[in-house]
Amino acid sequence: MRMETTDESLALAAAGGDRDAFATLLTRRYDRLFALAFRLTGSRAEAEDLTQDICAALPAKLAQYRGEARFSTWVYRIVVNAAHDRRRRIAAHARAADGWGDWEINRRAADAQTREQIGWLMRAMATLDDDLRDTLALVLDDELTHAEAAAVLGIKEGTVSWRLSRARQELRALAAEEQAP
Secondary structure, three states: OHHHHHHHHHHHHHOOHHHHHHHHHHHHHHHEEEHHHHHHHOOOHHHHHHHHHHHHHHHHOOOOOOOOOOOOHHHHHHHHHHHHHHHHHHHHHHHHHOOOOOHHHHHHHHHHHHHOOOOHHHHHHHHHHHHHHHHHHHHHHOOOOHHHHHHHHOOOHHHHHHHHHHHHHHHHHHHHHHHHO
16 A cells, blocks of 8 residues: 555655654665665765665654655755765865875775776766766666756756756767777
């Protein structure tokens, strides 16, 4: 019976304290939340951490959900915001760690090696500006339409189309550069 219930109805019920509704909602959405987190971070370990953090915070955040937007749009915005926060924290930690000698050099070398193992698309996406990467991550694999991605990012649908066009140009240029002798 729960599978026939909309995500929006489940979210409203979960916001009211219905644990079964929350469990059903997580069962439905966890894989997609993880996939988006992976596309935003480019790292399986970071995506796992990010998704777990979001799931842990979601019961409290659901109190703010009013059902005015699709649940997927609302929760994807939470994922994008959490990824931005994580990037800022990582950048701040990296700046603070500069000059810590061999430990920092080894950590950065390990990070570089890990990034190299993720695959071409993830490496290529990491070269894009945050706006382009976030937009591309939302629409990859037809996850969201341009209109839905625009709602998540708080921009116009035309801006989504422009960002995707720009991201494709940059990815094609990177692929051509890597293939050049």
